Every structure is written in C-alpha cells, then in structure tokens.
Amino acid sequence: MYWVQANRVYTEKVQMNDGHWIPGIAFGTYVYNLTERTGVYQSVITAVEGGCRHIDTAYLYLTEDLVGKAVENVIDRGIVKREDLFITTKLSFRVLTRAQVIPSIKESLKRLKLDYVDLVLIHTPCDVLGLKPGFPKKSECSRNHTLEVWKGLEDAKRLCLTRSIGVSNFNSTDMASILADSDTVPAVNQIETNPTFAHQELVAYCQSKNIVVTGYAPFGFLVSRPFNDLALPPTVDDPFLVSQAEKYDVTIDRCIIPIAASLKPEHIKSNMRTAGFALREKAILRINKYDRNVKLPAKSAYYETFQSKDVRLLIDGNILPIPAFGTAVPVNQLKDLRQAVLWAIESGWRTIDTDVNEDIIAEAVNEAIRCGLVTREELFIIARLPLEVAKRKRVVPALESTLKRLQMDYVDLFIVNSPLNLSGKKKFNLLDLWTGMEDAKELGLTKSIGVGNFRKEDLISILPYCTTKPAVNEIEVNPTFTNIELVEYCQKQAIIVMAYAPLGFAVPRPEVTKRPPPSLTDPVLVKMAKKYDVTTAQVLLRYVIERGTVPITRSVNKNHIKQNRDILNFTLTDEEVDIINGYNKNWPVYPAEKRLNDYNIKMEHASRRNKKLY
Known part of the structure; x- marks a missing residue:
C-alpha cells in the first residue's frame, strides 16, 4: 500500500x-x-x-x-x-x-x-x-x-x-x-x-x-x-x-x-x-x-509566476507591473504631464517611469493617492541616476535628492541610465558606479536596481564582479531597431528588458522627415489589427511584449493612454512576430548623441523648476 x-x-x-x-x-x-x-x-x-x-x-x-x-x-x-x-x-x-x-x-x-x-x-x-x-x-x-x-x-x-x-x-x-x-x-x-x-x-x-x-x-x-x-x-x-x-x-x-x-x-x-x-x-x-x-x-x-499576464518577476524577487507609463515627454508637453499621469493611474497603469521631471510626477502621484485612486504600495516608481554622477560616493546623495523631489521614502527601481561617460567626468569607473547603486539598495532607498542603454560588453564589465545583478536593462526596442541579440543576452542573464520608443518611427519623430516603415497605416499591420479588433499601435506594443520585453510608452492624450495599456488581452502568433521583425533596419530613434542632447535640454528646464521649489 x-x-x-x-x-x-x-x-x-x-x-x-x-x-x-x-x-x-x-x-x-x-x-x-x-x-x-x-x-x-x-x-x-x-x-x-x-x-x-x-x-x-x-x-x-x-x-x-x-x-x-x-x-x-x-x-x-x-x-x-x-x-x-x-x-x-x-x-x-x-x-x-x-x-x-x-x-x-x-x-x-x-x-x-x-x-x-x-x-x-x-x-x-x-x-x-x-x-x-x-x-x-x-x-x-x-x-x-x-x-x-x-x-x-x-x-x-x-x-x-x-x-x-x-x-x-x-x-x-x-x-x-x-x-x-x-x-x-x-x-x-x-x-x-x-x-x-x-x-x-x-x-x-x-x-x-x-x-x-x-x-x-x-x-x-x-x-x-x-x-x-x-x-x-x-x-x-x-x-x-x-x-x-x-x-x-x-x-x-x-x-x-x-x-x-x-x-x-x-x-x-x-x-x-x-x-x-x-x-x-x-x-x-x-x-x-x-x-x-x-x-x-x-x-x-x-x-503564471515568472511571466504573468500583467506583471514580471525581477531577478531580486520584486514584481514589475506591465506595461510601463513613460514620462520623458518633450519640454513643450511638460504642462500636460501632471494630468497625463493622473489619467494613466486612473486607467490602471501602475509602473511610472520618471525622467528629469520628478517634481511633476510627485504632484500627480500625491493627488492620485489623495483621491483614493491608488496607494503608494501599488505603484512601481522608476527613477534614474543623473548622467553627471560618475562616482560611487555620489550615488546615494543623488538618489536622496531624487526622493526629495519625488516626495517619497523610496523608489521601486533606480537605474544607471548610461554606461558611457557622457558628462566627461575624470576617473569614470562603471563598476565603481554600480557599487554605489548596490549601496542605495542596501540602504532601502530603492527596492531594485537596474541599468539603461547598456550593451552586452557593458553588462559583461560588471556582471562577474557585482554583488547584485541588474534587475532591468532599459533599451530601445521596436520594429526598425529590434535589438534581438542584446535582448536575448539579457534574457539569458535573467535581466528584464524594458523597451522605450516601442512604436519606433510609426509615429512622428522630431527632425526626422523620412521615416522608415512600418507606419501605422501599413497594410500588414492593419490586417493584424483587424484580426484582433485593436489598433495598429496596439499591435506594435503587443509585439514588444511577445518578445519578452516590457514596453514603456508615453502620451499626454487621454484616449491613447487608455489604448496603450489595453494590450494584455490578445496575443500575436510567432509568425506575426517574425513578420514584424522583418522591418528591422538597425535604425534607432534615439542614438546616443540625441539622448544626451535631449537630457541637457530637460535638465535645464528641470533646474529652473526646482529652483522655485527648493
């Protein structure tokens, strides 16, 4: 028996x-x-x-x-x-x-x-x-x-x-x-x-x-x-x-x-x-x-645990709600950002990816909490290390300043936004900088730590030596810049890829007059959208999810904010993903020099706002 x-x-x-x-x-x-x-x-x-x-x-x-x-x-x-x-x-x-x-x-x-x-x-x-x-x-x-x-x-x-x-x-x-x-x-x-x-x-x-x-x-x-x-x-x-x-x-x-x-x-x-x-x-x-x-x-x-419908499990055991709401809007849209974040939270977004706009995000989040739309614990707030921080000893003070602007005790994810010494600081050491990120996590100022715009060689420079592996790598992923090799490498390392600019050139981009396909009226995408009764933009966002990555999408349009989150109730076939992969041209929306230029412009505006606040 x-x-x-x-x-x-x-x-x-x-x-x-x-x-x-x-x-x-x-x-x-x-x-x-x-x-x-x-x-x-x-x-x-x-x-x-x-x-x-x-x-x-x-x-x-x-x-x-x-x-x-x-x-x-x-x-x-x-x-x-x-x-x-x-x-x-x-x-x-x-x-x-x-x-x-x-x-x-x-x-x-x-x-x-x-x-x-x-x-x-x-x-x-x-x-x-x-x-x-x-x-x-x-x-x-x-x-x-x-x-x-x-x-x-x-x-x-x-x-x-x-x-x-x-x-x-x-x-x-x-x-x-x-x-x-x-x-x-x-x-x-x-x-x-x-x-x-x-x-x-x-x-x-x-x-x-x-x-x-x-x-x-x-x-x-x-x-x-x-x-x-x-x-x-x-x-x-x-x-x-x-x-x-x-x-x-x-x-x-x-x-x-x-x-x-x-x-x-x-x-x-x-x-x-x-x-x-x-x-x-x-x-x-x-x-x-x-x-x-x-x-x-x-x-x-x-x-259900590692790749649930609306969350992802990070390597450190923390949970990342998906998709993520991006807030890196052009400076001419900053006046609309507070309301956009409120609309996002009201529509069910829980991951908020901040930029050099923490003061605006703080206003929106505090208002949402006061109105009973959400609690702080239900939100997943992402912040990033300023590019001018190049040494370990400056990481924790930088995060403390960020938390002051956010009016929070902690963030859920803190990111080194670039592996490059874009600020031109002397004696720049990436591993030393990452150790400062580990310090911030150890102090409880952030629950998770991650990186952004890291290439494979950048990750290799810290992974064998670090105590805490990056939970996330924020990189550009879209049909014209599929980044397939880097995405696969990150996934093998159990690093979640968060994808910014997921719509690629399907939407208008400043200073780009001739955009590569696909557009939102592309016949192939239109056919897929009709099949699932969604928009072509939703097809492209779903494509990013099917790749095992997490889309970060921004908008100040209420309807678009709602539609961009409504991408969890259908799935593309493997064949459809391969078709969209075929649009790849290795053409990024945000090359490194453009990211730095955008950052400098936004920092200038943020400095003006923060001088009034503090």
Missing part, C-alpha cells in the same frame, strides 16, 4: 532522519494570481492563530517577505515563539552551483526576517529557466549539477542557516544521484500527491529511505485549477468522500492530508483540523483507486 500508510498518518509531528521534528500539517503560501499576493500576510497570521505551526514558502512564490512580516507579527503578539514554528523555503530556480546556495539562503533569511529556517529544499532537479549551458531542462536530470547544489545545502546546514535540508519534485532517479555520493540523506521530498496523482511508487521509495514526503496540491482537481479544465473524479459530492466526511464530522476537503494554501479564513481554519482524526486502511485504499497518474500542468506553477 502506498500514498499514505495507515500506520504513518501525520497527526501532529514526525521525526525526520536528522533527528528534527516536522509538523504534520503545513500552510502553503503559493498563490496563482500575483495580484492576490498581499493577502498572504493575513492568511499566515490566521493560520498560526488557528494552530498551524508549519509555514511553507519559496523564492518562487514571492511570499517570503510577507511570511516574514506575518511571523514577526505573531511572535511580537506572544501567540508563538520562534522555536514553536517550522519554516520551510526553497532555493531559487536560478541557483545552479554550490557557490550560489549560501548567498541565496541569506537573501531568503533577510526577506523572512529570521536568523535560520527549519528546512531548505532544492525546488527542482532541473534547470527550468535554461540559464546554464549543458544543464538539463524539464524532464531530464543531471547527477553532477544536482549534487553540486546539494553540497551547497550541506554547507548551509553546517553554518546553521538551516536545521534540515531536503528536495522537491525529485523522482527516484534524482534521489539516487544524491544518496550515492552524499553524506546527508534528504530529510524531505516535497512532491505533488493527491487522489488523481497518488505518486504511489515514489512515496513508497522515499519512505523506504526514511525520507518524509510532504505533498503539495493535495486537493488535486477537487478545486478549480488555472490552465486546466479537466474534470476528474473525485468531486466534492463524491458519495464515498461524503460518507467519510460525515463519519468523522469534517469537510470533504480534509479527507486528504494537505500542504494547503488558501486566502479564506474559514478554509485555513478547517484545513488545520486534519490532525483530529485518521482514516482507516480500507478508506486509504479506496481513495488510491482514484489515481489516474494525472498531475497539475507545470505551466501553472511556472508561467
């Missing part, structure tokens, strides 16, 4: 093979919809108040910070002590070497506000992001690479960063690769287990090795699942489950032992009551018969 053995029902605590005890019921903190992420904070508090002592999180879930705040809350209120809780987290998918393990765990501990965790898991034996050449993807596995990461976990355990170490989503072959060459047997294997995917042989294998199995998605298809419309038995009205629920005076859901996630207080509390009864052997065997070897689709666990 597999899946759950009647004599091993996890009622309260189970001793793992390393001597530590793990609570038999865990509260999961993964949410499918990232817009519901903030609800995790109160849910964890409710779970602990309801008796749960095991909280399961992960870098991938983007909930470590919320779990940390919730744990701090319940400890401060005297509900539990730290030693009463069992906190599980998992390594980032991007951790592929032994040297990456300890820094990754330390970052998790910082987000969790803890000195140690009780259990750290390798989230998957495979390189699902395809970040490391030669490393396996999806169903393949690699003994050497997995063992290397495992040794990193052993290092972390010796340093007391975690009490126990384990794995997740490992099959028996993956497990054997560790058991053969390691001194430490995984304490836990976290896998999907539910009636329609009982995983009986793997559970039996783990139990034979004295490895505790924790099961996610325990409800299987009893509850609705994104990306899958399968309707497999059992259902909530299944006669046998109903009879078992009535027998034990519980809900049907709790006939299965869960690592259960929920944002609803009533479900959280009921899920914690599974320790009050145990199923008989016959009942377990009967539930095993529902097994169809059908698991939840991997897409729901990966795609």
